Amino acid sequence: MAPKDETRSELDERSGVSRRFFLKTVGAGGVAASVIDGLQEALPHAQEAGTAAAPAAIGPGPVPITLNVNGQRLSLKVEPRTTLLDALRNHAGQTGNKRVCDRGSCGACTMIIDGRTRYACSTLAIEAQGHDIRSIEGLAKGTVLHPVQQAFAEADGMMCGFCTPGFVMSAVALLEKNPHPTVEEAKRALDGNICRCGTYVRVLEAALKTKGVARG
Amino acid sequence: MKAFSYVDAANEKDALASLGTERNQVLAIGGGMDLLGMMKDYLVQPVRLVNVKRLDATIARTPDGGLRIGSAVRLIDLIEHADARRMYPALVELAEQVGTPQIRNAGTVGGNLNQRPRCWYFRNEEFHCLKKGGATCFSVNGENQFHAIFGEGPCHIVHPSNLAVACLAYGATFRLAGPSGAREVEAEQYFQMPDHNLYAENVLQPNELLTHVTLPAPMAGLKSAAYEVRFKQAHDWPLAFATAALVMEGQTVKSARIVMGAVAPVPWRANEAERALAGKTLSEETAGRAALAAVQGAQPMSRNAYKVRVARTAVTRAILKAGGMKVV
Ligand SMILES: Cc1cc2nc3c(=O)[nH]c(=O)nc-3n(C[C@@H](O)[C@@H](O)[C@H](O)COP(=O)(O)OP(=O)(O)OC[C@H]3O[C@@H](n4cnc5c(N)ncnc54)[C@H](O)[C@@H]3O)c2cc1C
Ligand code: SF4
Ligand code: FES
Ligand code: FES
Numbered sequence: 174m175a176p177k178d179e180t181r182s183e184l185d186e187r188s189g190v191s192r193r194f195f196l197k198t199v200g201a202g203g204v205a206a207s208v209i210d211g212l213q214e215a216l217p218h219a220q221e222a223g224t225a226a227a228p229a230a231i232g233p234g235p236v237p238i239t240l241n242v243n244g245q246r247l248s249l250k251v252e253p254r255t256t257l258l259d260a261l262r263n264h265a266g267q268t269g270n271k272r273v274c275d276r277g278s279c280g281a282c283t284m285i286i287d288g289r290t291r292y293a294c295s296t297l298a299i300e301a302q303g304h305d306i307r308s309i310e311g312l313a314k315g316t317v318l319h320p321v322q323q324a325f326a327e328a329d330g331m332m333c334g335f336c337t338p339g340f341v342m343s344a345v346a347l348l349e350k351n352p353h354p355t356v357e358e359a360k361r362a363l364d365g366n367i368c369r370c371g372t373y374v375r376v377l378e379a380a381l382k383t384k385g386v387a388r389g
Numbered sequence: 390m391k392a393f394s395y396v397d398a399a400n401e402k403d404a405l406a407s408l409g410t411e412r413n414q415v416l417a418i419g420g421g422m423d424l425l426g427m428m429k430d431y432l433v434q435p436v437r438l439v440n441v442k443r444l445d446a447t448i449a450r451t452p453d454g455g456l457r458i459g460s461a462v463r464l465i466d467l468i469e470h471a472d473a474r475r476m477y478p479a480l481v482e483l484a485e486q487v488g489t490p491q492i493r494n495a496g497t498v499g500g501n502l503n504q505r506p507r508c509w510y511f512r513n514e515e516f517h518c519l520k521k522g523g524a525t526c527f528s529v530n531g532e533n534q535f536h537a538i539f540g541e542g543p544c545h546i547v548h549p550s551n552l553a554v555a556c557l558a559y560g561a562t563f564r565l566a567g568p569s570g571a572r573e574v575e576a577e578q579y580f581q582m583p584d585h586n587l588y589a590e591n592v593l594q595p596n597e598l599l600t601h602v603t604l605p606a607p608m609a610g611l612k613s614a615a616y617e618v619r620f621k622q623a624h625d626w627p628l629a630f631a632t633a634a635l636v637m638e639g640q641t642v643k644s645a646r647i648v649m650g651a652v653a654p655v656p657w658r659a660n661e662a663e664r665a666l667a668g669k670t671l672s673e674e675t676a677g678r679a680a681l682a683a684v685q686g687a688q689p690m691s692r693n694a695y696k697v698r699v700a701r702t703a704v705t706r707a708i709l710k711a712g713g714m715k716v717v
Contacts, residue, residue, distance in 0.1 A: 227406040228399065230437055233392035253395035253438070256425075276426050277492060278624060289465065289494040295425050296495065297418075299395060300440065343490070364623035365489030 231299070238302055242267070243311025251298050258282045260298035261308060269309035270338045280366030283339035284308045290346045290365065309338035312345065321345050321383050328379040332370035340366045340376050348386035356381065390428040396439045401566055401600055407439045408596045412588065417441040417598055419500030420463065422492050427505060431514050432521075441499060444600055448473060454606030460499025460599050465490075467498060476607050479615035479632045479711075480555035483650075487551050489623050499599050502553055502563070502579075506546035506590065506654075507626055508536065520544050520587060533690040535628070538697055539653035544583035545690065547651045548590060549626055552602075553580060554650035555615060557658060558632040561604050567597035576602075580655035590654065610637045614710035616703045617650075627651050629700040631659075631683075631707040635666070640712075642666045642675075647683060647708070652700050659683035662704060671712040673705075680704035 232253035240247045242261065249264045258275075261267040270293060273281035277295035284293045285307040293301075293308070312319035318326065321344045331337040340363065347354055347362035354362065359380045368376065398404035409415045416435040418424055419442060427433045445459025448470050456473060464484045467473055474481040487493050487501070510516040510527040517523035528536045528545045537545040556563075556576040563574050579591050586592075593599060607613075617630035627650065634646040645666045647659040662683035669675040683704045687697045706716045 228396055228403045230394040230396045230407070232394040233436075252392055254390050254392050254428075275429065277422055277488075280489070280491065283491060286494075290491045291495055292422075292491045295421055297395075297421065297425075299397075300418075300421075300442075362490060365491040367624065 236299065238299055240298065240301055240306060241304065242306045242308060249298070253297065253299050255298045256294050257284070257296040257298045257301045257306070258293035260301075261293070267308060267310050270342075271335050273335060278367075279336070280339040280343065281336050283342040283366060285342055285346050288346070288349070290343050292365075307342070307345075309342060312341065319345065320385050321348065321379070324379040324383040325376070328375045328382060330372055330375040330379040332368075332372055336366060336368040336370075336372070340368070344376075344380040344383065345386065347380065348383055352386060354381070390425070391431070391434040393428075393435055394437045396437065397443070398439050398441065399443055401444050401598070404439050404441050404444060404598060405566060405568060405596070407437070408598070410594075410596050412595045414595070415439060417499070417503075419461065419497035420492075420495035421500075422488070422496045423500060423504040430512065432505075432512065441598060442497065444499075444598070451603060451606070455604045458498055458602040458604070460497060460502075460601060462498045464493040464496045464498070464501065468493065477555065477559055477604055477613070479558060479613045479634070479707075480552060480604070482615045483551040483555050483617070483630070483632070486617055486619070486627070488625075498552060498602060501550050502556070502599060502602070503591070503593065504549050507549045508544075508546045511546065518544075520546070520583070522588070528690070530691075532692065534692040534695075535626075535651075536690055536693055537653050538684075538687045538689045538693055538700065539657050540582055540688075541584060544587055544654065546583070546590075546654050548580060548653065548655050549651075550656075551627070551630075551650065554630065554648050554656040555632050556602060556604075557648045557656045558613065558634040558646045559604050559607075560646070561602050563599050564601040564603065565593060565597045566600045567594060571600070573603075576656075577658065583654050608636050610643065611635070612637050612711045612713065614707055616707040616710055616716070618699045618703050629696050629703050631700065631703040633704070633707040633711040635671070635708065635711050637671070637712065640670050642669055642671055642712075645679070645708075647679065647704060649683065649700055649704065652687075652696065659704065661685055666708065671708070671714065673709065673714070676705045676708040676712075676714075679708060 235250040235252050237250050251260050271281040273279045275294045277292045282294040283290050286304050321341050343363050343366050396407040413433045415437045418438045442461050444461045446461035447459050449457050451457050467484045510518045519526045537547050561576040563579050565572050613634040615632045617627040619627045630650040632648050636643045645663045647662045649657040662679040665682040666679040680701045684697050684701045710716050
């Protein structure tokens with residue numbers, strides 16, 4: 174069966190090669206060439222709307238985009254349907270933030286956009302242009318962990334680690350706004366993240382123990 | 390999800406010019422928190438999306454002292470708006486309960502009001518139910534513990550929007566813009582029962598957009614609140630909830646608007662409860678009687694009788710909370 178689209182094909186792991194290995198080997202762009210070339214757009218258009226000209230549509234094929242990720246400009250070519258998470262994971266080799274539910278329901282993909290946490294799996298990459306995007310890759314300075322990452326390590330706040338990047342981003346966003354949250358405030362700020370391994374107690378401990386977070 | 394083309398509309402006029410007349414062919418995208426999920430599950434497969442986040446994203450005072458909220462306002466901005474909180478606390482409290490922080494940071498007012506139902510048969514690609522043009526409502530003989538306790542069907546969804554319920558309680562009107570101009574529709578007239586409109590939940594046409602929510606100036610003596618009952622505190626929709634907007638004179642309720650959520654395919658106005666409360670001194674007893682009246686006509690399904698009790702409790706507590714009384 175031919176993969177129905179990019180979303181499905183990524184779930185399809187029959188090759189025997191690990192997905193990450195495959196993606197990294199093929200490299201950015203290779204995976205992008207997707208199945209919908211030649212898709213025709215059936216267009217309800219401005220005529221009906223009775224207005225002059227409708228503004229131009231882009232896509233459905235790949236279009237050039239520029240993202241500002243962790244302070245760096247990233248030029249990619251992706252389809253309008255590509256999410257910010259998939260753009261970074263599949264087209265830019267940045268696999269730090271995880272794709273778990275892909276439905277805005279778990280938080281593993283959490284990034285910080287313009288200072289606020291967002292589900293990158295439920296944000297279109299084209300719509301993330303012009304915004305300040307921060308992902309888990311942007312936190313550590315070389316081999317020095319960000320204070321939140323350090324606190325997670327010290328509190329042993331992870332088991333399988335799949336939810337961890339998202340939790341760390343949510344904790345960073347919280348602490349940059351509110352360096353001394355109460356337990357209730359911290360719980361509420363971390364509400365949008367789920368951990369199947371049940372590390373909540375230590376995640377909370379890490380978030381509350383972290384010292385010295387300032388946007389810098 | 391299926392590939393689509395994308396229009397980054399700079400304003401209302403451009404957005405309208407990009408829409409079409411066929412349902413679900415061209416869709417507006419706000420925060421995408423609902424829409425992208427629908428598309429990933431192939432429940433809608435639009436050929437084109439139109440960005441409506443550059444429509445009005447401000448909250449402004451109206452000449453009569455109310456507020457006019459642009460559809461592109463994000464839930465987080467509504468939550469952080471001091472006037473909105475002071476004037477319409479139930480609306481802001483309900484916005485605060487939506488989903489998760491990430492959802493509130495992305496979701497817009499327009500998207501919240503127009504989000505599609507969460508019935509799990511509807512959301513599952515494999516179930517071709519009535520609402521999707523099929524022949525059966527699977528909830529009738531199926532898992533209906535979160536379905537409606539009011540309404541005659543044929544579809545038994547509960548309306549998923551938190552904000553919609555407060556909009557009815559405060560007597561909001563919606564501005565709908567289309568190819569031949571704009572119209573104002575009362576929130577109460579906006580949402581439609583499935584026997585009138587099975588394939589959509591409201592009167593909005595495919596070539597129209599909801600651009601503004603106008604809330605009338607709070608009447609003198611207006612006291613309002615919302616009370617939600619949730620199974621989980623986050624990541625979920627309420628089991629049932631209620632909003633009470635009481636016009637008070639001392640401890641006497643002059644008039645009331647009571648609207649329940651998550652109990653029917655539309656926000657459910659409890660006229661009997663409003664009548665039961667009018668002219669009464671507010672107390673636990675009068676609130677409780679009004680709540681009983683509110684659920685009088687409920688017709689639970691095979692697995693959701695418990696919701697009648699939950700809704701009743703939500704109404705009692707919303708009334709007491711609005712009146713500034715202790716809620717146990
Ligand atoms: C895990 C989870 C939990 C949630 N919990 C809750 C909850 O408790 N309460 C609640 O109310 N919601 C809840 N939601 C739904 C959440 O999607 C909405 O609250 C959110 O506000 C939708 O806004 P949006 O801008 O992202 O909508 P979008 O996804 O962009 O749009 C939703 C729909 O509205 C249409 N639309 C968007 N803007 C307009 C407009 N201006 N005019 C006409 N049509 C328009 C779109 O075409 C689409 O069909 C939850 C969602 C998730 C994923
Ligand atoms: S309640 Fe409505 S949406 Fe759900 S299965 Fe029945 S017809 Fe479909
Ligand atoms: S992967 Fe984005 S919320 Fe789960
Ligand atoms: S550590 Fe495994 S999901 Fe959180």
